[in-house]
Amino acid sequence: MTPEIWEIIALSLRVSFVAMVVAVPAAIGVAYVLARKSFTGWHALNAICHLPLVMPPVITGYLLLSVFSPNSWLGSALSAIGISFAFNWLGAALAAGIMAFPLIMRPIRLAFELQGEALIETAQTLGARPWSAFWFISLPLALPGVIAGSVLGFAKALGEFGATITFVSNIPGETQTVALAIYSFLQSPAGDRSALILVMLGVAISFAAIILSEVLARRMIRR
Amino acid sequence: MRILFFLFSIVFSASAFAGERVLVFAAASQRDAMMEIGGLYEEICKCRVVFSFAATSTLARQIDAGVDAHAFVSANEAWADWLQIRGRLNAQSRSVVAGNRLAIASSSLTKDSLGILLRGQFAMADPVSVPAGIYAREALENLGVWQDVRKNAVFSENVRVALSSVRRGDLLAGIVYLSDLEQAVGVHAHYVFPENTHTPIHYVAVALKGKQRGLDFVEFLGTEVAQGIFRRFGFLQVSATN
Numbered sequence: 228m229t230p231e232i233w234e235i236i237a238l239s240l241r242v243s244f245v246a247m248v249v250a251v252p253a254a255i256g257v258a259y260v261l262a263r264k265s266f267t268g269w270h271a272l273n274a275i276c277h278l279p280l281v282m283p284p285v286i287t288g289y290l291l292l293s294v295f296s297p298n299s300w301l302g303s304a305l306s307a308i309g310i311s312f313a314f315n316w317l318g319a320a321l322a323a324g325i326m327a328f329p330l331i332m333r334p335i336r337l338a339f340e341l342q343g344e345a346l347i348e349t350a351q352t353l354g355a356r357p358w359s360a361f362w363f364i365s366l367p368l369a370l371p372g373v374i375a376g377s378v379l380g381f382a383k384a385l386g387e388f389g390a391t392i393t394f395v396s397n398i399p400g401e402t403q404t405v406a407l408a409i410y411s412f413l414q415s416p417a418g419d420r421s422a423l424i425l426v427m428l429g430v431a432i433s434f435a436a437i438i439l440s441e442v443l444a445r446r447m448i449r450r
Numbered sequence: 451m452r453i454l455f456f457l458f459s460i461v462f463s464a465s466a467f468a469g470e471r472v473l474v475f476a477a478a479s480q481r482d483a484m485m486e487i488g489g490l491y492e493e494i495c496k497c498r499v500v501f502s503f504a505a506t507s508t509l510a511r512q513i514d515a516g517v518d519a520h521a522f523v524s525a526n527e528a529w530a531d532w533l534q535i536r537g538r539l540n541a542q543s544r545s546v547v548a549g550n551r552l553a554i555a556s557s558s559l560t561k562d563s564l565g566i567l568l569r570g571q572f573a574m575a576d577p578v579s580v581p582a583g584i585y586a587r588e589a590l591e592n593l594g595v596w597q598d599v600r601k602n603a604v605f606s607e608n609v610r611v612a613l614s615s616v617r618r619g620d621l622l623a624g625i626v627y628l629s630d631l632e633q634a635v636g637v638h639a640h641y642v643f644p645e646n647t648h649t650p651i652h653y654v655a656v657a658l659k660g661k662q663r664g665l666d667f668v669e670f671l672g673t674e675v676a677q678g679i680f681r682r683f684g685f686l687q688v689s690a691t692n
Contacts, residue, residue, distance in 0.1 A: 289511070296515030314517050396502040396512050398473065403502075411503050414481040414610055416633045 231399070232421070236428055239404040242316055243384035246324035247331075250384075251377050254332040255369075259361065261332075262339035279390075280329040288393025291322055295394075318395040319402045323384035331380035338372025339365065370447055378440045382433050405429045470497045472663045473518070475509040477525035479582075479609060479627065480653060483548075483683040484523065487676045491667060499667070505608070506581065513538055513658065520664030523547070523655045523671075526581045530654040540665060543657040547671040548685035550651040551628040552585050555616050556640040558623065563641040566623045567599040573612035573624035574603050581651075582609045586625040589647040613637070627651070632684030652688060 261273055279287050295302045295312045302313060312318035342365060350360040366373075388406040395402040397411060409425050412418030472495070476484050481503050488499035502509065502519070510529040513522055514536055522539070524530040533539050556566055566572070567590075575583030583605065590596040606612045609626045616624040616637055623640060631639050655671045657664030670676055677687055 292511065292515050296512075297518075298514075298516035302516075313515075314512070392504050393508055393511075396475070396509065396517065397504045398502045399500055401500075411478070411481060414478045414503060416635075417482065 232424060232428070234400055235403060235405055235408045235425065236432070238316060238319075238400065239385055239429075240432070242319045242323055242404055243381055245317070245320040246327060246384045247377060247381055249320075250324040250328050250331055250380060251373070254328060254376060254380075255335055255366070255373060258332045258336035258369075258372075259339055259365070262336050263344075276332055277329050279326050284326060284387070284389025285393050287326060288322060288390035291318075291325070291390065291394040295321070312395075314395050314398060315401055319391050319404060322390040322394045323387045323404075326387045326390050327380035327383040330383050331376040334372040334376040334379070335369060336372075338369035342368050371444060374440050374444045374447075378437055381436055385429065385433060385436075470663065472497050472499045472520050472667055473502065474499060474521045474523065474664075474667060475502050475504075475513060475517070475519045476523035477506045477509070477653065478503040479525055479630075480523060480548075482633075483680050483685065486679050486683075487671065490675060490679075491670050494670070495663075495666065497663070507579070519658055520661040521655060521657050521667045523653060525653060527652055527654055530656055534656075538659055540657040540659050540661070543655075543665050543668045545655055545668065545672060546652045546688045547655045547668075547676075548653040548680045549688040550653070550685055551645065552582075552589055552643040552648060552651065553626060553628045553631060553639040554623050554641040554643075555613060555626045555631055555634070555637045556623040557616070557619070557637050558640065564593065564595060566640055567595070567602060570622040571602050571604050572599075573606055573615045573621045575609050575612055575625070576605045576607060577603075580608060582612075582625070582627060585648045585651060588649060589643045592647045593643075627684075628686075629684030650688075653685070 257272070257276055261269070261276075291312075293299060295305070295318065297303060297306060297311070297313045302311075305311065306313075312321050346364060346368075347360050350364050351357065355363070385404075386406050387404070388410065391402065391404060392407055392410070397403050397407045399408075403411070405425050405428070409422045409429075412422035412425065472491075474484070474488070481501075484501055484503075488501060491497075492499050506525040506529045509522065510524065510533055513519060513533055522530070522533065530539070530544060534541055534544070554564070554566060554572075558566060560566065562569070574586045575581075577583040577587035587596060590599060604615070604621060606615070609630055612624040613626045613630050613634060615621045616626075617634060628639060628642060631637065655668045657668050681687060
């Protein structure tokens with residue numbers, strides 16, 4: 228096992244972790260709005276949130292490249308305030324988060340929808356403010372959905388390929404995640420072994436993540 | 451908890467590297483040769499060579515979008531032209547660093563050359579978007595057999611996929627680069643397409659505009675040491691530059 232392989236794994240975990248830290252709260256917010264509110268533009272919001280699932284990943288990557296590249300309007304504006312997604316690990320995290328977003332959001336939305344309005348209305352007649360009704364009743368009840376979505380999203384983020392390589396390229400130590408490294412190794416006949424090691428490690432990480440989330444979920448339910 | 455903290459510290463530790471970095475965007479099909487050349491060059495320049503391997507088209511679009519890379523190695527002349535027109539390249543540094551030929555790979559020992567494509571399904575790269583597939587279609591058209599063999603063609607997204615389906619025995623034959631067959635086990639060049647049947651297959655190296663380190667690397671690719679490595683990996687030497 229070479230240091231390069233550990234670097235690849237560490238980078239992938241960092242990218243997926245940061246993607247989740249941003250995407251999960253955002254998905255909870257959007258899922259709540261979609262489940263509880265009806266407004267003009269509901270269908271538009273719903274469709275936009277599902278786009279990364281439907282579009283070919285290469286298209287998502289190309290759109291990200293067009294929007295956030297150093298030569299673009301937004302990209303240069305962001306870099307003026309010191310933020311850059313161009314060809315660095317943050318960009319990889321952005322791509323992973325966007326690709327994972329629909330998978331995170333869907334189970335959470337379902338969890339909110341299944342709760343029904345009655346419980347919240349009861350809480351509010353008992354004097355709970357909307358915010359605390361969300362925080363102390365809706366969200367805890369939706370936790371299984373949040374966990375299910377997070378696991379799916381984490382697995383997706385870890386395995387994301389098309390949008391990532393198109394948006395931030397395949398730079399070792401910066402944007403080369405597990406999926407991209409496997410692609411690189413498979414370009415040469417001598418790379419089959421390294422690719423296989425990475426595949427097995429990727430499977431092991433996903434396995435561990437699912438078990439960990441299951442354990443966490445049970446602990447939460449017991450509380 | 452302590453284990454989690456330990457994992458976090460690994461994941462978020464910044465890796466420190468010594469020396470200046472040369473970032474080279476190179477066609478994925480050149481990986482083996484490039485890795486070896488890059489290793490040699492690191493000793494000479496006392497720098498760190500980092501490659502980003504992807505499809506030439508992907509890399510070209512990223513360079514156009516403003517990536518801070520130093521050099522570009524394109525799998526064909528067309529994408530180098532495209533970037534040159536857009537003013538991203540140091541046009542003087544442009545040179546053909548290697549060439550290639552197109553061949554039919556197979557494990558079949560028959561002597562039917564081109565006829566093998568009529569015997570059953572064969573693999574080739576996509577003839578619309580992938581350079582290897584574009585060359586293959588061009589050659590088959592010029593040989594007057596494209597209309598007859600296209601019904602047997604199974605398109606793949608790159609040459610490596612085509613080659614491995616032949617190696618596994620899923621398909622009888624596949625159209626690949628001659629260089630791909632250099633290290634392949636269990637398959638051989640059943641037929642090599644004559645050079646005049648398709649556009650010359652040229653790998654073009656070029657420095658990005660204003661990148662001295664890219665210029666030095668492109669120059670190194672032309673040296674006898676680097677050319678020797680290209681030859682060893684089955685690429686052809688192309689004498690003329692530009």
